[in-house]
Amino acid sequence: MSDLTAEMVQRGRGPSSEEVARRREVARGVRSVREKLTSTSGLERAFDYELIRIYAEYRSGSGLPQALLGLAVAGASAFWVSPVIAATWALCLVAAALLSMALSRRFLNQDADAVPVRAWRRLFMAAEVLQSSSWAMMILIGAPSARTFVLFGLVIVAAVATMMAATLPGAAMAAMIPLTLAAGSLLVFSHDMDTVILVTMVIGSQVFFMGLARRVYASTLGALQSQAEKDAIFGELEQAKINSDEARRRAEEANLAKSRFLATMSHELRTPLNAILGFSEVMKNEVFGPHAAPSYGEYATDIHDSGMHLLNLINEILDLSRIEAGRYELSEEAVHLAHAVDECRHMVALRARSKGHSFHELVDDSLPRLWADERALRQIVLNLLSNAVKFTPPGGEITIKVGWTSSGGQYVAVKDSGPGIPEDELGTVMSSFGRGSLAIKTAEQGSGLGLPIVKGLVDLHGGHFELRSKPREGTEVIVTFPASRVMDTLPAMDLEPETPLITDRRGATARAA
Structure with a gap:
């Protein structure tokens, strides 16, 4: 069987963040290209409609x-001019404005998905020309x-x-052409310098307005793109x-299934395991007589x-699962840390x-008691000392310190x-279940749950766990408990002395004055 590679592990965990970002960018690019292919102006189709909608809103309000x-x-x-000509012209202006x-x-009353964008653009251009x-x-x-x-x-x-037709460059150009031709046609009737200057200024201003409309169009398009990106x-x-809610639901279901499994299997495993331990201990101690072969004693x-x-492994797994699930209940009492160590x-x-x-x-025996779970406290210290004994080479030294924090x-x-x-x-x-290279090379027994259990128990007490280690310099684990768990010496109770009772000869009792 081939070795498990880091790439295979990563695939099992799902795509990386870089892969997710790359896929999102590719999907966005494909969607943009598809939209542009269905557009009539080179933009995304949604922008075509939005630009015409903005134009229609301007015109409907003006x-x-x-x-x-x-x-x-x-x-x-x-x-x-004569009043008839003026009235006729006024009627044309009002009719054109009302028609637009x-x-x-x-256009605004139609469904956005059913609007023929190209036909309406042409219709609005014709209305602008009119x-x-x-x-x-x-x-x-x-x-x-x-x-x-x-x-x-x-x-x-x-x-x-x-300005009204800025969001439709074609309509703006269609509106400007008749006005520019009208201004230029005045040169046909007069060639004096004042008229030429005025006409030149009018045409220049119209070109300026076209440039300004182009800027408005670009600004509106940028705002639409920003809005589209925000919506996306x-x-x-x-x-x-x-997805996260679904993942959380599945995780909760998996956690519940794990809890049920551990609750069931702990009983199913411990029942035959207790029988194995009991009978093997009987055979090991040769309670009913010596073994026929010495190897049987070694086997037992x-x-x-x-x-x-x-x-021990089952107990550690159950302890860690209760800690991770928040179901580990502390049975707190006054505990002397130095004595427990x-x-x-x-x-x-x-x-x-x-x-x-x-x-x-280096133990300070004068420390006051801690308000903690004695069983958890002993398990913390035992796990730390067991690891120190396990990984310290023969003839090594183990230092234990107990004292005050700052x-x-x-x-x-x-x-x-x-x-x-x-x-x-x-x-x-x-x-959890993590083991260093040293433990694997030396084949030291262990489940890799000792330190995670210690950290979980320390966190339950509101303490702090710190691991310091460097190659060829040893390992130091420091566990601190907060000052709120240190029990100060209780003050003496000031009780008034009780007045003694006096019994007379007849058996009656009275309190002395």
């Missing part, structure tokens, strides 16, 4: 003001004294038309939220030791002596003279 402006300008033209407003409102042509009829005021009025009116109409991000966030000892190892040291002393280890203790709490530190842990393996040894 129809009445433009009609009033047309009436005012047509009324002013009555100074140079009606078309815009009709409305600008109505305003261009201003040049029919042929009086020389009215030329300034005409040119000024053409400038105003050009400014209004280009919101959509991705919503999808990510849905191996069975008993393996059963004890399996029982000394008792745990006695428990591992036999194993330490067999390997020639020596203990150096913040008023208490700490216990266990340091060994072992080979240490490389920096890149610190995270591994702190993970």
